[in-house]
Amino acid sequence: NAGVTQTPKFQVLKTGQSMTLQCAQDMNHEYMSWYRQDPGMGLRLIHYSVGAGITDQGEVPNGYNVSRSTTEDFPLRLLSAAPSQTSVYFCASEGTGRGTEAFFGQGTRLTVV
């Protein structure tokens, strides 16, 4: 049972480039979320999904796009990378309903130069 898998683990982008961070879970969880973690800022919610075909914005959605075509996958797209998007990105999933623990991927460390 792999849990939550994020790829890649590390990525360097040039300003203006686009890319997709992949997230997959094999626990049949309905809820999936993307966070970014910056020094001194904790985790901030970018986008989340409560099921296939349903997504919504979090606290810091600008510059990011998501889709949820399947229960398993929740990719995060950077449309035109900016240095301000240099961060560590975490994907998380939770079981159906509230009040269950979240499972996190190991993170993607992204640097935009």
Added chain:
Amino acid sequence: SQQGEEDPQALSIQEGENATMNCSYKTSINNLQWYRQNSGRGLVHLILIRSNEREKHSGRLRVTLDTSKKSSSLLITASRAADTASYFCATDDQAGTALIFGKGTTLSVSS
């Protein structure tokens, strides 16, 4: 905006001592969770306490919740060097659809 706010931001103790960290939040919650993050790794769930509970234990962890003060505390007893990590509290957002995290407390346990 962030719902939870941990205090202190950083805590340094000796092995065997107890570590207490606090979390304050802004709006009504259904439950509150604590997570641990080792350096460079993903977050790991520690414990969940529901809004109708006042105290919960799990091994060396003790969590309390005071909904009237909108605050929670995490106590780690008899700390070990392996407890060195960052600790985050998390609550549901107002729609109950995503977890909102605080900025965390960095705990350093020296031997």
